[in-house]
Amino acid sequence: MNRSNIEGYKTLATRIRSHALRMTNHAKSSHIGGSLSIADLLAVLYNRVLRVDPSRLDWSERDRFILSKGHAAAAAYAVLAERGFFPKEWLGTYCQDGSHLAGHITYGVPGVEASTGSLGHGLSIGCGMAVAGKHSSHSYRVFVLLSDGECDEGSTWEAALFAPHHRLDNLVAIVDYNKIQSFGTVKEVLDLEPLANKWQAFGWAVKEIDGHDFEQIEKALLSVPFEPERPSCIIAHTVKGKGVSFMENQLAWHYKPPNDDELRQALTELGDI
Amino acid sequence: MRAALIRTLIDLARENERIFLLVGDVGYSLVEPFAQEFPDRFVNIGIAEQNMIGIASGLALCDKIVFTYSIANFPTLRCLEQIRNDVCYHNANVKVVSSGGGLAYGSLGATHHVTEDLAIMRALPNMTVVAPGDPVEAALATQAIAEWAGPCYLRLAKTGDPIAHQATPDFQIGKATKLREGRDVTLIATGGMLYNTIQAAEQLAQQGFQSRVLSMHTIKPLDTEAVLSAAAETSIIVTIEEHSMIGGLGGAVAELLAELCDSHIKFKRMGLNDSFCSQVGSQEYLRKTYSLSIEGVVSTVICLLES
Ligand SMILES: [Mg+2]
Numbered sequence: 001m002n003r004s005n006i007e008g009y010k011t012l013a014t015r016i017r018s019h020a021l022r023m024t025n026h027a028k029s030s031h032i033g034g035s036l037s038i039a040d041l042l043a044v045l046y047n048r049v050l051r052v053d054p055s056r057l058d059w060s061e062r063d064r065f066i067l068s069k070g071h072a073a074a075a076a077y078a079v080l081a082e083r084g085f086f087p088k089e090w091l092g093t094y095c096q097d098g099s100h101l102a103g104h105i106t107y108g109v110p111g112v113e114a115s116t117g118s119l120g121h122g123l124s125i126g127c128g129m130a131v132a133g134k135h136s137s138h139s140y141r142v143f144v145l146l147s148d149g150e151c152d153e154g155s156t157w158e159a160a161l162f163a164p165h166h167r168l169d170n171l172v173a174i175v176d177y178n179k180i181q182s183f184g185t186v187k188e189v190l191d192l193e194p195l196a197n198k199w200q201a202f203g204w205a206v207k208e209i210d211g212h213d214f215e216q217i218e219k220a221l222l223s224v225p226f227e228p229e230r231p232s233c234i235i236a237h238t239v240k241g242k243g244v245s246f247m248e249n250q251l252a253w254h255y256k257p258p259n260d261d262e263l264r265q266a267l268t269e270l271g272d273i
Numbered sequence: 274m275r276a277a278l279i280r281t282l283i284d285l286a287r288e289n290e291r292i293f294l295l296v297g298d299v300g301y302s303l304v305e306p307f308a309q310e311f312p313d314r315f316v317n318i319g320i321a322e323q324n325m326i327g328i329a330s331g332l333a334l335c336d337k338i339v340f341t342y343s344i345a346n347f348p349t350l351r352c353l354e355q356i357r358n359d360v361c362y363h364n365a366n367v368k369v370v371s372s373g374g375g376l377a378y379g380s381l382g383a384t385h386h387v388t389e390d391l392a393i394m395r396a397l398p399n400m401t402v403v404a405p406g407d408p409v410e411a412a413l414a415t416q417a418i419a420e421w422a423g424p425c426y427l428r429l430a431k432t433g434d435p436i437a438h439q440a441t442p443d444f445q446i447g448k449a450t451k452l453r454e455g456r457d458v459t460l461i462a463t464g465g466m467l468y469n470t471i472q473a474a475e476q477l478a479q480q481g482f483q484s485r486v487l488s489m490h491t492i493k494p495l496d497t498e499a500v501l502s503a504a505a506e507t508s509i510i511v512t513i514e515e516h517s518m519i520g521g522l523g524g525a526v527a528e529l530l531a532e533l534c535d536s537h538i539k540f541k542r543m544g545l546n547d548s549f550c551s552q553v554g555s556q557e558y559l560r561k562t563y564s565l566s567i568e569g570v571v572s573t574v575i576c577l578l579e580s
Contacts, residue, residue, distance in 0.1 A: 060336075108362050112580050114334065118354055123326045125359055127330020135313055136335070155355075156325035166316075 009214045014083060017243050018272040019078035019091050024189035025263040027095035027198065029103050033253035035075035035237040037178040038145060040212045041078045045143065049221040054084040057110055063140050065130050068122020069147035069176060070104040077101050085111035118166070120153025122146065123173060127159050130171040130231075141224065143172045149181030152190050157202070164203025169217045169225035172232045173204070176211065178240035180251055196235050204233040211236030244269055274411035274429040275372045278395040279307055281415040282340060283429070286311050291336060292419065295329055297343035301370075304342065322347050324369070326355035333365035338369045338419060346384045347371075349394060349426070350431050360424045361399045368392075368418050370427045374404060374518060375515025377431040379556035383549040383574050387428070392520025394426040395493045401446060402492040406467025410490050413444035421446055430465035431556075432435040437467045437488070447491045449499035455483030458574055459503035462513045463489045463522040464565055466565060470513050473570035480579055497526045504530060509539040509577050511569060515560070518544040543570065 020035040046052075050063045067076045074094060081088045086109065088098070093099035100109055104117030114125050126144035133140050150156055163171050177195065179186050186192055200206045205226035208217040217236070226230045241247030242256070244266040247258075258266055282308060286292040294307055308315040314542040318325040322343060327340040341348055348371045349356065360367045371387060378385035388566035394402045401426060403418060405411040411429055418425040426433055442450045449461070453474050467488050469509045474484040487499055503510050510530070523542030530536055545563050552562060560566050564573055 013476055114330075115358065120323075120361055121327055121355060124327020125331040125334070127324070128328035128333075129335050130331075131316065131328065132332045132335030132337055133339075155321075155323040155327070158319075158321035159327065162318065162321070162324055162328070233420070 005218065006214050009040070009043045009045050009218070012047050012079070013039045014270050016042055016075050016078040016084055018051055018269055019081070020074040021244070021263055021266050023074045023078070023091055023094040023103050023168065024257045025260065026092065026153055027103070028257045029095045030255045030257065031071040031074065032258065033180070033240040033250070034069060034147060034176070035072045035248060036242045036244060036247065037211070038072055038176050039243065040214065041145065041174060041217060041236055043177065043189070044076055044214060044217045044221055046079045048085050048218065049272065050143065052111065053142070054111065055109055057078040062138050064126070064142045066114045066116070066122045066126050066142070067105045068142045068144050069119070069150060070116030072164065073101070073103060073105040076105050076112070080111040083111070090106055100165055119150035123156055123159035125161050127168060128172055130163070130168040131166065132169050134168070141170050141172060143174065144174060145174045147181070148175060148177045148179065148186050148192060151175065151192050151195070160199065160202045160204070163231040165265055167229040168231045169227070169229050172224050173199075174182045175232045177235050177240040180240045180249065180254065182254060184251065188262050198237070199233040203230065205230045206235060208235045208237065210244055211238035218249050274405065274408050274434050275303055275432055277408040277412040278370065278415050278429060279303055280549055281412045283307050283310060284431045285416065285419050286314060289337050289419070293332055293337050293489060294340045295339060295341045296324050297325050297341070297347055299343050304491040307393045307550070308387060312538065322352040323355050326352045326369070327359050329367045330359035330363060330365045331353070334363060335485065338368070340370055341372045342372070344373045348389065349390050353393065357397055361397045364423050366422060366424075367464050368425045368427060370429065372429045372431065374428040374430050375466075376550070376556045376559045377465065379520065380553055382553070387425060388427060388515070388545050389517050391514070392524060393490050393515050393520065394433060395525065398428050399424050399427045399563065403446065403490055404429075404464035404492060405490045406464060406488040408434055409436060409438040409441060410444060410450070410488065417444060417446050428464055434465060437466040437471050446492070447494040447496055449496040450487060450490065451485065453484060453486040454487045456507055457482045457484065457578060458509040459485040459487065460490050460511050460513060460570070460574070461487045461500070461503070461509045461522065461526060463492060464515055468564065469560070469567045469570055472567045473574065476567065476571045477574060480575070482574070484574070489522055492522055492525055495529065497529055500526055500529055501533075504533065504536050504538045509541070509579065511519060511541045511543060511574055513543045513551045513565070515565060516544050517547060518542045519547060530563050538550070541573065543573060
């Protein structure tokens with residue numbers, strides 16, 4: 001593990017978090033909690049793992065990343081802007097009249113591979129892209145980031161059945177397991193446990209990691225496929241609202257935008273001035 | 274019509290490596306020749322239509338031309354949101370095909386009656402909606418939608434559908450096909466109603482009434498020119514479809530005619546009233562209950578002509 005890599009991830013993750021906080025504050029929009037929980041995963045993906053190139057958007061060999069939990073768009077847009085897919089000024093227009101950036105991630109924005117927003121769609125689209133990659137002998141990988149809440153959707157499990165049956169080892173599902181969904185904890189609403197066992201039983205090669213530990217994230221993402229001829233699933237144990245003390249593990253921040261005072265306090269905690 | 278689909282798809286797939294066929298675990302003794310010839314471009318997804326459409330979209334976003342095939346409402350209504358978001362919103366090159374359009378599965382019951390699909394598919398932005406009138410049109414439509422960039426819905430009838438076209442017609446998406454000329458009334462049919470409509474026109478002719486018969490195989494984009502000519506050149510327009518009277522062919526034509534403030538056209542929609550079939554019976558039997566038999570069309574048109 002390279003020290004400077006970790007520093008790079010940390011810096012990028014902090015930028016993603018502060019962008020997302022500013023965006024949701026400015027737009028008075030929802031979903032900051034689930035944006036903060038994936039910031040560290042996105043930082044490693046876009047800093048080191050994904051073979052993507054902002055200057056060649058239709059490069060056929062590029063890795064595909066699908067944010068199936070499309071409501072965490074603020075974080076995804078933040079990392080795309082940081083990686084130079086579009087000007088950072090766009091972030092200030094998030095959810096505003098005439099903006100390119102809607103509150104759910106939208107195809108057509110540079111670097112976005114698929115529109116999502118309704119849960120349970122992304123993994124199927126990812127399966128299709130993985131089948132296409134195999135058919136055309138491309139070496140690209142497909143990464144799909146899901147929420148825990150969307151593991152309630154039957155369509156997620158349709159895709160989960162499909163991928164191992166077709167030996168899609170170019171497909172990686174990452175579950176942002178922050179244990180909170182729209183109306184309560186996952187345990188209260190519709191318990192997913194034992195979640196890793198479920199994916200395993202469906203035929204995936206599964207690893208459980210701390211989704212905020214850069215070493216563990218990097219190690220997992222750099223070692224896909226975990227097994228030949230099997231799709232990989234990373235269950236990332238995360239904290240909703242991670243990085244901002246008063247947002248962590250609080251259901252309310254699925255909905256509430258930070259007001260100006262809360263934004264200031266959050267940015268201070270993140271060390272972003 | 275489904276045999277025409279597969280025959281045409283095989284021909285197309287030989288020429289074009291981008292063509293894929295996905296099925297939702299249906300198509301026994303139908304799709305096997307495609308599967309055998311193109312094993313790497315055929316996927317039986319399983320009984321999982323939402324996944325089928327998502328996968329089709331993913332493939333299409335990677336430059337494939339993807340046909341999805343199932344029967345009844347499974348390939349459309351079961352996965353409607355995937356069609357809306359994954360296919361239409363991305364303007365993905367996916368062709369959704371349903372077999373069993375209208376009351377083709379007659380006695381199997383209302384779950385298998387495909388009677389709202391045209392309205393629902395028509396409402397989706399970017400979606401092109403095609404319902405060929407006979408096996409000849411089905412083959413031509415399959416080729417046309419394969420060449421048409423973007424989402425399409427293809428509604429087929431069943432197997433052993435009667436042939437309405439004696440010769441191969443010129444087929445263009447969005448252009449109605451005229452099968453018969455007449456000045457008394459225009460009969461506009463879509464999908465499997467074309468044959469009965471032609472037969473009805475012949476009986477009407479024997480009684481001295483000349484009908485223009487249009488096959489409106491494309492519901493969207495609607496051939497407005499053909500409808501407007503009919504409105505200008507004949508005094509009655511009747512739409513005939515094996516579909517709810519809400520929002521299908523009749524709805525599309527009515528929307529167009531209603532915006533012509535100077536039109537004095539007499540207009541009638543024939544189709545299914547807003548209810549599920551309360552009776553059990555074959556397609557022929559059920560059609561009769563909705564006046565969609567040849568006799569039903571004839572008597573409805575005569576009523577209009579004489580009123
Ligand atoms: Mg959650």
